[in-house]
Amino acid sequence: MTVGIVIVSHSPDVAKGAADMVRQMVGTDVPLGFCGGNPDGGLGTSVEKILAAIDAAWSEDGVAILVDLGGAETNSEMAIEMLPAERQGKIVICNAPVVEGAVMAATEAWGGGTLAEVKRTAEELAAQ
Amino acid sequence: MGLPLEPLLDTVAARIIAAADELTALDSAIGDADHGLNMKRGCEAVLADKAAILAKPQGEALKAIGMALVMKVGGASGPLYGTLFMTLGKELPEAPTTDDAARALAAAVLALKARGKADFDNKTMLDVLGPVADHLASGTATFESVRTLAAARAEATIPMKAIKGRASFLGERSIGHMDPGARSSQIMIEAVCDVLEGKA
Numbered sequence: 001m002t003v004g005i006v007i008v009s010h011s012p013d014v015a016k017g018a019a020d021m022v023r024q025m026v027g028t029d030v031p032l033g034f035c036g037g038n039p040d041g042g043l044g045t046s047v048e049k050i051l052a053a054i055d056a057a058w059s060e061d062g063v064a065i066l067v068d069l070g071g072a073e074t075n076s077e078m079a080i081e082m083l084p085a086e087r088q089g090k091i092v093i094c095n096a097p098v099v100e101g102a103v104m105a106a107t108e109a110w111g112g113g114t115l116a117e118v119k120r121t122a123e124e125l126a127a128q
Numbered sequence: 129m130g131l132p133l134e135p136l137l138d139t140v141a142a143r144i145i146a147a148a149d150e151l152t153a154l155d156s157a158i159g160d161a162d163h164g165l166n167m168k169r170g171c172e173a174v175l176a177d178k179a180a181i182l183a184k185p186q187g188e189a190l191k192a193i194g195m196a197l198v199m200k201v202g203g204a205s206g207p208l209y210g211t212l213f214m215t216l217g218k219e220l221p222e223a224p225t226t227d228d229a230a231r232a233l234a235a236a237v238l239a240l241k242a243r244g245k246a247d248f249d250n251k252t253m254l255d256v257l258g259p260v261a262d263h264l265a266s267g268t269a270t271f272e273s274v275r276t277l278a279a280a281r282a283e284a285t286i287p288m289k290a291i292k293g294r295a296s297f298l299g300e301r302s303i304g305h306m307d308p309g310a311r312s313s314q315i316m317i318e319a320v321c322d323v324l325e326g327k328a
Contacts, residue, residue, distance in 0.1 A: 010160075038202025040169060044162060047199055047206070070293050071204035074243065078198055078207040 003109040003118045004031035004057030006065040007102045008050055008072045010043045012036035018066075018099045025103055026110040033057035045072045050079040054091065062090040062115030064105050066122065068098040090115065096122040130186050130222050132323060137178060137193070139328045140319045141171035147315050154308040158295040163308040166203040173200035190217030204293065205309060208244055208253065215239045230264035237261050250291035251302065253309035256281040260317055271325040275318050282306060282314040 005022060009015040015036035022032055033053030038044025050065075057063050067073045073093060080091050092115060094101055101122040108121035144151075145168050152164030174181065174196045181192045194213030198206050219232035237258050246252050259281050263269050283306065290302035293309075322328035 038162075038166065038169070039200050040202070042162075042165075042202075043160070044166065044202035046202055071202075071206075074204040074207045077243075078210070 001059050001061050002030050003061045003105075003113065003115050004033070004059035004063040005102055005106045005109060005118075006050070006053045006057045006063055006076075007032075007034035007098060008045055008053065008065060008076050009034075009036040009068045009098055010045060010072060011068075012041070014068065014098070018102045021099065022102050022106040026106045030106045030109045031057045031059050031063075032106070045075040047075050047079045047082070050076055051082065054079065054083070058087075060090070062092070062118075064109070064115060064118045064122065065091065065093045066096060066098045066101045066105060067093060072098075092119045094119050094122040096125045100125050131220075131224065133186060133189055134178075134182055135323050135328070136320060137174065137181070139323050140316050141175050143315050143319045144168065144171045144312060147312070151308050151312055154306055154311055157305040158290060158298055158302045159308065160203075160294055162203055163205060163312065166201045166205055167209075167312055170197040170201035170206060170209065173197075186222055187217045187220065190214070190220065193217075204244070205312070208240060208309070209312075211239050211243045212236045212257070226264055226267075226269060230261055233257060233261035233264060244292060246292040249288060251285050251288040251295060251307045251310070252292055253307070253313040255285050255288070255307070256310045256313040256317070271321040275321050278314040278317040282310045285310040 007015050007018045015034040019032055019034040033056035035049035035053040039046045054063055065076050067076055076093055080088055104125060105118045105122040108118045148164035148168040152161055155161050155163035174193050177196055181189050184192055191214045194210040198210030215236035216232050219235045221228050240254060241247060246254055248254055248258050256278055260274060260278055263277050285307040287303055290296045295302045
C-alpha cells in the first residue's frame with residue numbers, strides 16, 4: 001500500500017491530463033483519484049466529485065490532495081470535513097502546483113514515502 | 129413563532145436568480161465570471177428540494193439549505209454560503225430576536241473567516257456581513273438601516289484591493305469593481321429584511 005493521490009482541478013481536462021502524467025510515472029501502483037468541473041460539468045469544482053475521487057484513491061497510509069485554484073481548495077476542505085473523523089486525519093491538501101505537484105507527490109508515494117514526506121516533496125515545488 | 133422560512137427561501141432564491149447576470153458580470157471584471165451562474169445553480173437546487181427542506185425543524189432546514197449550496201454551487205462560494213447557512217441553522221433559536229440574529233450572524237462571520245482564511249477589508253462578503261452583524265448588535269437596527277448599511281458596505285468594496293480569491297491575482301487592478309460576493313450577500317440581506325418587514 002502507498003499513499004494515495006487526488007487531483008482536483010477546475011477543468012476536467014486538466015485533472016485527466018495530470019492523472020495521465022501521474023500514471024506515466026507510477027503506473028497503477030499508486031491509488032489515484034481525480035476530478036474536475038462543477039456539478040453541471042462546466043469549469044469549477046464539486047464536493048461530491050471530490051468525495052468520490054478521495055474514495056477512489058483511498059489508502060490507509062493516507063491521501064494527498066493537489067488542487068489548482070481557490071474553490072478547489074475550499075471545496076476540498078469542505079469534502080474532508082464531511083468524511084468520518086478517522087479518515088479526516090489521514091488526508092492532507094498540498095500547497096503545490098497541481099500538475100507538477102501531483103507527479104512529484106505520486107513519485108514519492110510510489111517510492112514508499114509517508115503522507116508527510118509526500119506532502120513535503122510536492123510542496124518543495126512551491127518554495128522554488 | 130418561528131421564522132417565515134418558505135417566503136424567506138422563495139424570495140432570497142428568486143432575487144439571487146434574478147441577479148445572476150449582474151453577479152456574473154461583476155465576477156467577470158475581477159474573477160472567473162461564474163458567481164451568478166454558480167449561485168443560480170445553488171438556489172435552484174434549494175428550490176427543487178424545498179418541500180423536504182421545509183418539512184424539517186427550522187435549524188435543520190437552514191443546515192439543509194447550507195448543505196445543498198455546498199454540494200451544488202461548484203465554486204468557492206458554495207462552501208462559503210454553505211457555512212453561512214449551516215452556522216445560522218446551528219445558532220438561531222426558533223423565534224430569534226434581533227440580538228439572537230446578531231449573535232448568530234457574528235458566529236457565521238467567524239466561521240466564514242476561518243473557511244475563507246479571510247478578514248475584513250479583503251474585498252469579500254465579510255465586508256457586508258461583518259458590519260451588518262455589528263449593526264444588529266448595536267440595538268439601533270431597523271429594517272431600513274440594515275438595508276442601507278448592507279448597500280453601503282457592498283459599495284465600499286469598490287475601492288478596496290482584493291486580498292483573497294481570484295480577484296487578488298489582479299492586485300491593484302481589482303480596485304474600482306464591486307466584489308460579487310459582497311453584492312450577493314447584500315441582495316440576500318435586503319431580501320430577508322423585505323420579507324420580515326412584509327414588503328416582499
